[in-house]
Amino acid sequence: MIQEYREQFNREFSQEKYAKLKSILKEKSGTEPAFRISESPVFLSHALKIQLTEAAESIIDQIKAIAPEILRKAVPERYNVPNDTQHPHFFTIDFGICADEKGTVVPRLIELQAFPSLYTFQKVYEDAFCETYPFLSEIRNDMPEELYIHHLKKVILGDESPEHVILLEIFPEQQKTAIDFLCTENMLGIKTVCLTQIKKQGRKLFYDNNGKQTEIRRIYNRVIFDELEHIPDLKAGFDFREDLDVQWVTHPNWFFKISKFILPLLKHPLVPKSYFLHEFPDYEDLGNFVLKPLFSFAGSGVDLHPAAAVVEAIKDKENYILQRKVQYEPAFKDINGDYSKAEIRLLYVWHEDEERPVLLNNLARMTKADMVNVSFNKKDAIWIGSSHAFFIKE
Template identity: 70%
Template structure:
């Protein structure tokens, strides 16, 4: 989308520099990325960024205006956690990069979450591109490294001692996002703890920290709560639904409240029309829609070509939505003259005393397949995988 930067990047690109980017990430984190790193960043215009921000601000306004009982209805009864909060600590919003009928590039909402994404990783990823391709530094994030760290520290650690704050995940060493855990530990001085290793005594939680039982006062939660029931023989000392003396960052209920559940309730030119499956009108054509379960992760359960037979067979129709299909635009040219499609996730934090969230970073994903998921790409494809977007005035 920005011809000068795309041309310069493609001219400077080499396999050696791609390896340098990955080596930079490994050196900073201490571990190898377990997901595919794209060879290229995205270059997006100031005008496109303005469209992203305007749409996001409108969506935030609409969410803030919703009655609390509407959001509460999104939480499955078996997943309600006590001591809910007025707002989420995190807010992320995904847009597909598309073209409208006039050929203009515009964003289209894909989904939104109040769940932590790869905040620490994406900042280092941006640094990696700038280190290997110095000309990119003129486009880098305007939030200084110190401000970025202080924002995250204030949100996650707060006034507590870092040893009383943990990043909580289930089997963290097996997660694809393990590199982000490692970078978060380095950035904030907190430990990553597996849910199975948390100890409970009364209303208090503890973990073993260098041989000593240490109280957990704040949890930077990376556990997808509703996925725990799918893990066979899982044994833990505490249940999320228990009333415990801990501060959740962010509270697990928000995973459900800010989710695909909201898509049928939002209105904006950059928000594709969506319906709950049980409310899908006969006037609409099913072939124009994508079927999505309300609560799924990394694209699981998505059906790009639903049929009436498929939708009729679903019993819990209230837990699915149909979202009007979004056509991603193949506009990101690689070194071979082929083009990738992409989507961009805006990573916000929402401090408790702030009326509105703060945009911290972005996460981009590139693909040449029907879905923005590396598993669906050909193995020899390039310009695919996890990326980062740079914005310019062009």
């Protein structure tokens, strides 16, 4: 993929530069990443960028056309949170870099979600790549840093001052994405607060802001709501399902609405066919599909080779989908002549006063395993882990 930039990067790569890249990330954030940082970025053509964005725009059009009562069916009653919003504040779409039947490299939709990803870290990561390899600056994101920060401030802070906005997580210092929390604090001036540290008075929420009990008016939510019930003896400061005087960014209900739940409803040449498990037709071959639970995170519960007996034994078939398999293309050559596969996540923000989301950035994940998740990689592999995609200018 994009031979000129790949060859130059591989020529310039060294373990010293890799160490420098990670050192810059630690310096700018204040901590080391708890996930693996890939040695290499991903280089993609302008034509592939057009394919990605056009497919994403079609998906957005289709989602906007889905009736609200259909989307509401995605939210389990026990997780329903009051005061829902018309659309989510964050919207991400994952595409695998694949090959079609002719061997042409094409993107294929893998998943999508209305949940914030590494929006601030990814900006710092791109900057670190460009600082370590200056030639990358000529193909970096066109969006000026001031505009990038403006979009994040507008969507997360709204009209509130930073002291009345928090990033909410469960035991944030234990999360793999803690580096993004620190980058967010640095960029936006808000604090990261654990769910157990919130105080509730009537319908209002408060947190300890340097010794002062401060009202929370907006919550930049990083809690995966359905994970709460898996933490024994969790002493949360409030219940998400209460009617509270607070604005959610993004509202927890959208985690369920924009998820695997809507994959069977989408139609596009770059969207692999999906079915709810209880609606899987007899004429399809199970061997061509991947089994995914509707409500899971980071690849949990995915079965790449579902057996008929396993599928038949599932009681709540309405909570699973079968998605047609895609073939990731080993397209990204490392310094040893081996090839990695990659997934590209498009990162959108969706302002409350706008009809469509804005594409802000991307993140990439590289692998040499069957699944694009660092947990499935060999420990001595290179060109794997969290990365960033640079798109060649037209």
